[in-house]
Amino acid sequence: MLYEPANRSRAPAPLLVLLHGCKQGAADFAAGTRMNEAAEAAGVVVLYPEQSLAANLLRCWNWYALHDRSNKDGDAAVIAAMTRQVMRDHEIDATRVYVAGMSAGGGMAAVLVRDYPELYAALGVHSGVPAGLAHDVYSAMRLMSDGPVPSDVDAAPHAVDGAGADVASIVFHGDEDTVVHLSNGVAVHEGAGGSEDHPPLDTRQTTTQPRPGHRGFTRSVEYGPSGVTARELWIVHGAGHAWAGGSSAQPDTDSSGPDASREMLRFFLQHQLSA
Numbered sequence: 001m002l003y004e005p006a007n008r009s010r011a012p013a014p015l016l017v018l019l020h021g022c023k024q025g026a027a028d029f030a031a032g033t034r035m036n037e038a039a040e041a042a043g044v045v046v047l048y049p050e051q052s053l054a055a056n057l058l059r060c061w062n063w064y065a066l067h068d069r070s071n072k073d074g075d076a077a078v079i080a081a082m083t084r085q086v087m088r089d090h091e092i093d094a095t096r097v098y099v100a101g102m103s104a105g106g107g108m109a110a111v112l113v114r115d116y117p118e119l120y121a122a123l124g125v126h127s128g129v130p131a132g133l134a135h136d137v138y139s140a141m142r143l144m145s146d147g148p149v150p151s152d153v154d155a156a157p158h159a160v161d162g163a164g165a166d167v168a169s170i171v172f173h174g175d176e177d178t179v180v181h182l183s184n185g186v187a188v189h190e191g192a193g194g195s196e197d198h199p200p201l202d203t204r205q206t207t208t209q210p211r212p213g214h215r216g217f218t219r220s221v222e223y224g225p226s227g228v229t230a231r232e233l234w235i236v237h238g239a240g241h242a243w244a245g246g247s248s249a250q251p252d253t254d255s256s257g258p259d260a261s262r263e264m265l266r267f268f269l270q271h272q273l274s275a
Contacts, residue, residue, distance in 0.1 A: 001026040001048040002086065005040045014044045014096035014269060017083050017112075017120075019105030021127075021252065022060040026050040029102070032250035033243050038261040042269065047086050049079050063107030063129070064140035075108060080116050095272040100124025100170075100264055102243055102252070103180060107131065110188060113167050122168040122271040124264045127177055127241050129184040130191055147183030170232040170267040172260045174239030182235065189220070189233040208258075215239055215257045228270045234258060 005013075016039065020029035026048035030036055039046045051059045055075065062075050087094060099120045101109040106128020113123040114131045133148055134140040173185030202223040210216035216237045224230035236244050236257045244260040246253025 001030065001050065002090070003030065003036045003039060003046040003048070004090065005043050005045065007040060008043045008045070012091045012093035014042075014098070015047060015083070015086060015090075015092045016044055016265070016268065017047045017049065017079065017097070017099040017109075019049060019061060019079070019099070019101030019108050020051070020059070021101070021103030021105050022056075022058045024059060024102075024252065028250060029105075032246045032253040033102075033261050034245075034247050035261045038259070038265050041262075042265045044265055044269075045086070045090060045092060047082065049082055051075070060104040061101070061108035063104055063111055063131070064134035064136065064143075076111050076115050079108070079112060080119060083119060093272075095274075096121055096269070097273075098122045098124065098268040098271075100126070100268075101128060102126045103128055103241065106188075117167070118273070121273045122170070122268050124170050124172075124268070125185065125188045126172040126243055126260055127174065127180050127185070128171075128188065129180060130187045143184065144180045147181040148187045168230055168267070168271040170234075170264055172234045172236065172244050172258075172263075174236045174241065174244075174254070174257075176238055177241045179241035185235070186233065189231060210237065213256055215244075215254070217258055229267060232263075232267060234260070234263070 018035055020026060030048055035046055051061055056062060086092060097120055099109045099112050106125035109123055109125055110131040113120050129143055134143045171185045171189045173182050175182050205218065205220045207218045208216050218235045220233040221229050222231040239254050239257050242252050242254040244254055244257030246255060248255035
C-alpha cells in the first residue's frame, strides 16, 4: 500500500517505509498510527509493505531469520526491492528514504538499516528489538521477553550496533510493555550511532509529567552538528505494547501517548544520505 500526499511539491519527495507488527496488515496499521495524516502535513510519501500469510501465519516480519543480502526471497531483500521500485516510479529523493516499524516491524527496520545502509537515511523503532541478536523462534522469544543479555552480545559483538555506526535513530518504547522488554528499545538507541569518529556533541534528557488524557514520558536526545538530533529515545511511562499517539479507534495503539508518527517524521526530515 502506498500513500502519496496531495500537497507534495514538484521536487522529488521523501519516502518513509513503515512496517506493521504481528497480526496486522498495511491498512489497519496506517489507520492505527495515523501516519498518513502526519505525512500529508509533511509532504512525505509512505510505503506500507504487508507480510503475506504464506511467509508467516501471524503476518510477523521474520526479523530473527539469518538474513543474507544474496537471499533474494528473504523479507529484507523483498522490502529493499519494493523500496527501490517506489523510488523509481514515484519521483523519490534518494537521499531522504527512511524506514521504521512497530514490534516485529521495528526489528525488521533495524535489519534493513544494517543490511542496506546505502538505501535508508534514518531508522525508527517502536517497541522493537535490535538486529542480529536472535536466529530462531526460541531465541527471538527470549530476546523479546528478557531483552539482550551479555551472552547475546558476546556471541555477536557487532549486532547491537550493526544498524550502522552512524545511523540516525529514533526509538519509542513503553515502560510497561510486557511483550517486548524495554531494554530492547534502550539497546537499539545505545547501539545505533555515536561512533568514535562521529561522537554526539551534546546529550540531554527531559521528563514530561503526565496530565489528564496524556501520558508522561522521558526523552533522551543526542545532538549532532548544527543542533540536529542524531538519536532520540522516548520512554513512555505507563504504556504497554502499543503505538504512541495512535487512533483510539484501532487496536495496538495508545492515543494518550506522545504522537510518535509526527515526532518520527520531524526527526527523519533532519537527515539525509550524503551524496
